[in-house]
Amino acid sequence: MSYLRLLRQRSVLVLWLAQSLSVLGDRLYALAVMWVVYAATGSASLMGLVAVVESLPYIVLGTVGRHAVARFSTFGRLAWVDAARALVAVALPFLWSPDVWGVALLLVGVLLLGTLGALFDPNLGALVPDLVEPSRVQQVTGLFDLTGRIARIAGPASIGLLLLVVSEVQLFALNGITFAVSAVALGWLARRYATAAGSEEVERSGRARPAARAWPTVRAHPRVGLAIGLHGVALFCSAVTAVGMPALLATRYGTGAAVYGLVTAAVGIGALLGNPLASNRRSGGWLGVYCAAWAVQGVATACMGLALSLPALVLLATVTGLVTPATSVTLRAHLGAFAPAERLRLMSVDQTVIRAGGTAGMLLLPFLVDASPRGAFVVGGVVVAGVALGALLVASRALRPDAVLPVSAAAHGRPVAAE
Structure with missing residues (x-):
């Protein structure tokens, strides 16, 4: 509604x-x-x-x-x-x-x-x-x-x-x-x-909006920088599922394109179900939700490499789709609360990081998939889950929740986004 x-x-x-x-x-x-x-x-x-x-x-x-x-x-x-x-x-x-x-x-x-x-x-x-x-x-x-x-x-x-x-x-x-x-x-x-x-x-x-500098903006908002870094790592590791799923299905289950379509549909259905949950989440604790969602997705990806049956693999694919909106919506909604100049720069930095991570993953991780499709899923999933939990630990122990505020938020008439 x-x-x-x-x-x-x-x-x-x-x-x-x-x-x-x-x-x-x-x-x-x-x-x-x-x-x-x-x-x-x-x-x-x-x-x-x-x-x-x-x-x-x-x-x-x-x-x-x-x-x-x-x-x-x-x-x-x-x-x-x-x-x-x-x-x-x-x-x-x-x-x-x-x-x-x-x-x-x-x-x-x-x-x-x-x-x-x-x-x-x-x-x-x-x-x-x-x-x-x-x-x-x-x-x-x-x-x-x-x-x-x-x-x-x-x-x-x-x-x-x-x-x-x-x-x-x-x-x-x-x-x-x-x-x-x-x-x-x-x-x-x-x-x-x-x-x-x-x-x-x-x-x-025809005058452009002022362009905020990337590094000072990220330094001013360390929790956002931590989340963007996690996003880049996760997109780097996502090459495992993008490249490795057909190989995993062929080598582990002896199936082809039809089952690949089923797994892809399971991810999509999970994402559609998870989207309303992510968009209607109550504000507050955004970084905890973000890191927890990536941790769950990492664990589910690792378990795909260990799954003993095809129904279990499809279920795990659904879980990965279910938590995906919690990652994308949570971060972008938080960035949307910043003042316009900082918001644009942080979104641009996030896009740069995930593009670089995704491109590097597509260039490097296929070699790991060739060596062992199941092992690639386990390694990729463990890395994502480990980095997510590590980011959450660093944020809770080393960064104060309200240590910094968005630069010039008041000047733009926008609400201040609490870190």
Whole structure:
């Protein structure tokens, strides 16, 4: 019911519908680009290269591009970013050819879309909390988290139906259409709710929101820094399940794609069930909830490598999905309570860390999976659980809960987020 109340607000409804379509388009794009590259080259290594190329702009801009990212901190400027993404995505099917030059061109397109995404994602995340009153930031964070959960389930299902009538390359054009819809919605928000994006003066004058420096901001909020570090470790280890699940199912249970789909569906169902619980959690003790959720997910992942039966594996997959929203919603909702400049910088740092961690994991951990799929699950799960419990111990013993307060929160009229 809390989501329905949020969707009665026209600004939230318009942005949610547009982003639901856009996120679904992203899922189609992610699947399409892998299929196109593999069909053209037959190389799994090039598929991995695509993932690295797409993540590289997030890491670079998150590390040294704080001023560039901050220049797009309004709804109006994000509308232009999505319009540019639409042009790139729609152009790809017309420029594509199944040869070396076609693959090279596709990688350039992936790099451009990754760069635009690195400008878009942290800014949108930082702007969403401004659409609602402070007491409902956690709920609106959960609502947009739910969008991603649904897309992860609907994406693979819809791509099978779409490929009956269009080619893989044409899926890029469909993704471009979703970007165009998002651009229109953001343009409407820029005109109707300019103050929600910072101020009318910022929208009209073209001046960017001040860009906070990463290291001083993280040092000022050590518990947030600890949570972001844990997030990076967890995403590094997530490569074990992403790469290792098919190998585990084949070597341990002698099953194939059908059971892999069942396990993936179990994770998705768990996440859908866990989302309302995470978004309606009472405020307070956010770091304890965050670390506990990662610890549970780590233990469940390790137990997957030790599971003796397929039903037990499916149950553990459901558990990992159930606690996943408690990690994403809890952290992003807490960051959403910060003043706009600090909020944007912390969200950008978080995105940089998880992209770097995920990319490193995809490059390194497949070797561990090749050596022992079951052992990789155990090692990855134990590392996540151990780091989560260690972070909680450090926070409870070495960091005072209210040691620091968000910088300039009062100046922005935002509530102070207690550490």
